[in-house]
Amino acid sequence: MSVDDRLGLLTYKNDHESHIKINNHDVCVNTCKDKPCTVLCPAAVYVWNGQAKQIKVQHENCIECGGCRMICPYHNIACDWPRGGFGVSYKYG
Amino acid sequence: MSEDIFDAIIVGAGPSGSACALKAAEGGANVVFVERGDYPGAKNVQGAVLYAKQLDAVVPQFWKDPEFPGERNVTEQRAVITSGREDWVSVSFRGGRYKQEPPNCFTIIRCQFDRWFAKKAEEKGAQLFTGVTVRELLKNNGAVAGVKTSEGEDLGSRCVVACDGVNSMVAQKLGVIDEWRMDEVAMGVKEVLELPKEKIDDRFALEGNEGLTIEFFGSISHGMIGYAFLYTNKESLSVGVGAKLSDLRRTMIKPYDLLDFVKTHPYISRLIKGAKPLEYSAHLIPEGGFHSMPPLTGNGFVICGDAAQMVNPTHREGSNLAMTSGQLAGETVVYAKRKNDFSQATLQEYERKLKASYVWPDLWEHRDVEINVEKDPSILEVYPRLIVEALYHHFTVDGRPKAVHKKETMALFLKERGLLKILQDAWRLRGAVG
Numbered sequence: 001m002s003v004d005d006r007l008g009l010l011t012y013k014n015d016h017e018s019h020i021k022i023n024n025h026d027v028c029v030n031t032c033k034d035k036p037c038t039v040l041c042p043a044a045v046y047v048w049n050g051q052a053k054q055i056k057v058q059h060e061n062c063i064e065c066g067g068c069r070m071i072c073p074y075h076n077i078a079c080d081w082p083r084g085g086f087g088v089s090y091k092y093g
Numbered sequence: 094m095s096e097d098i099f100d101a102i103i104v105g106a107g108p109s110g111s112a113c114a115l116k117a118a119e120g121g122a123n124v125v126f127v128e129r130g131d132y133p134g135a136k137n138v139q140g141a142v143l144y145a146k147q148l149d150a151v152v153p154q155f156w157k158d159p160e161f162p163g164e165r166n167v168t169e170q171r172a173v174i175t176s177g178r179e180d181w182v183s184v185s186f187r188g189g190r191y192k193q194e195p196p197n198c199f200t201i202i203r204c205q206f207d208r209w210f211a212k213k214a215e216e217k218g219a220q221l222f223t224g225v226t227v228r229e230l231l232k233n234n235g236a237v238a239g240v241k242t243s244e245g246e247d248l249g250s251r252c253v254v255a256c257d258g259v260n261s262m263v264a265q266k267l268g269v270i271d272e273w274r275m276d277e278v279a280m281g282v283k284e285v286l287e288l289p290k291e292k293i294d295d296r297f298a299l300e301g302n303e304g305l306t307i308e309f310f311g312s313i314s315h316g317m318i319g320y321a322f323l324y325t326n327k328e329s330l331s332v333g334v335g336a337k338l339s340d341l342r343r344t345m346i347k348p349y350d351l352l353d354f355v356k357t358h359p360y361i362s363r364l365i366k367g368a369k370p371l372e373y374s375a376h377l378i379p380e381g382g383f384h385s386m387p388p389l390t391g392n393g394f395v396i397c398g399d400a401a402q403m404v405n406p407t408h409r410e411g412s413n414l415a416m417t418s419g420q421l422a423g424e425t426v427v428y429a430k431r432k433n434d435f436s437q438a439t440l441q442e443y444e445r446k447l448k449a450s451y452v453w454p455d456l457w458e459h460r461d462v463e464i465n466v467e468k469d470p471s472i473l474e475v476y477p478r479l480i481v482e483a484l485y486h487h488f489t490v491d492g493r494p495k496a497v498h499k500k501e502t503m504a505l506f507l508k509e510r511g512l513l514k515i516l517q518d519a520w521r522l523r524g525a526v527g
Contacts, residue, residue, distance in 0.1 A: 006373035042348040042375035066260035085224030089135040093203035
């Protein structure tokens with residue numbers, strides 16, 4: 001089962017406003033070697049876009065574990081909570 | 094509603110938040126608990142095993158409530174130690190007495206439980222606001238005096254109780270924690286799989302409301318500190334795995350790949366065969382324990398549950414510590430209201446209560462276990478293998494005398510670990526058992 005199929009099981013109320021921000025994209029390009037956010041995020045929110053040379057943030061995938069803030073070796077990810085009522089709504093949890 | 098000054102604003106409507114709201118309201122305090130999800134539980138994930146004793150302390154004899162959403166009464170608990178992909182040893186404890194009252198623990202569907210529990214607090218007079226994210230804290234003369242929501246609304250209160258989980262916004266805004274280190278948290282991923290009751294009963298040898306929980310240790314966690322689990326619900330199974338975030342960082346294993354590795358393990362794959370995935374989820378689990386606990390009180394604030402790192406991972410306990418800490422915080426709010434003083438000196442009553450309960454001693458007892466394992470992670474690989482090899486020798490009949498098998502087993506233990514090291518390991522891990 002792919003991660004997309006897994007996320008497809010979930011109910012989201014998507015906010016047009018992203019609750020996640022990369023503070024400085026230069027850090028991802030120049031400093032960060034193995035880009036752990038693209039591997040360890042359980043909802044594949046972070047994807048390295050080689051052409052645009054930046055991390056693409058698919059905030060609508062986020063299941064709000066908060067791990068990215070700790071995973072980023074440069075504390076370059078600002079992940080706040082979505083506004084009240086937005087984001088993922090688990091039915092089982 | 095912003096005109097009201099509440100005795101307490103409780104941030105989060107999980108096990109600690111609802112327990113706190115219930116006890117505070119029951120004692121006559123004017124409290125509100127705010128939940129950022131559309132309903133209590135919307136953002137919450139747990140295995141989930143719920144211990145009865147701590148809920149009974151807040152909702153007496155809850156198991157008699159026809160609306161209590163318990164899935165199965167856990168009568169059997171099993172630990173499976175895996176070596177490689179094909180070998181394992183299992184120990185199962187079946188406690189017939191758990192079928193009598195009081196029960197020990199239930200499997201639950203966490204979102205259903207959180208809704209039920211929050212309703213119990215509302216019935217006692219606590220107000221519940223859902224869909225409200227707290228963004229800032231209000232301060233008055235250095236004391237916490239309320240919260241500001243993501244919609245810009247101010248809610249005033251005489252104290253704030255942080256029950257907002259492992260990523261506690263309140264604790265961060267208080268400045269008592271910055272960010273957890275990767276070795277202070279584990280990441281858990283799980284799936285709920287639908288399977289008819291008869292199949293579950295047959296596959297796990299259960300009857301009626303009996304439930305079984307299984308935890309898997311050893312090779313299944315790829316040398317990372319963590320374990321996998323398989324729990325029986327009424328008509329579904331919960332399967333998941335957790336590992337320290339620092340270990341995932343080291344191995345760079347994708348959390349959902351780790352879950353696939355668990356689901357395809359031969360012990361598990363045949364038990365979940367044909368079950369339909371209903372939901373996938375991920376959550377952080379605080380595992381820093383005693384050494385990572387922030388200051389628990391201050392002028393106008395109290396911190397409970399996951400927000401305060403109150404988890405005992407070797408005993409898979411967390412929501413019970415959350416409920417107890419929430420209960421004690423709720424009692425403390427009532428105490429402070431009576432004294433008409435919400436300063437730290439009064440709110441420290443909460444810490445005194447925690448120390449007199451099981452919460453503090455258990456966290457203290459467990460304080461160095463994970464640190465000791467991290468000093469020598471080979472423990473996680475060596476012992477499962479040695480136990481499996483010892484049993485292999487015990488059960489194998491190959492024409493050689495038993496004495497030869499015994500000698501080979503002893504030699505293997507001495508070669509792989511040595512007597513002194515084994516004693517040292519036992520001492521290091523003493524907090525994990527008993």
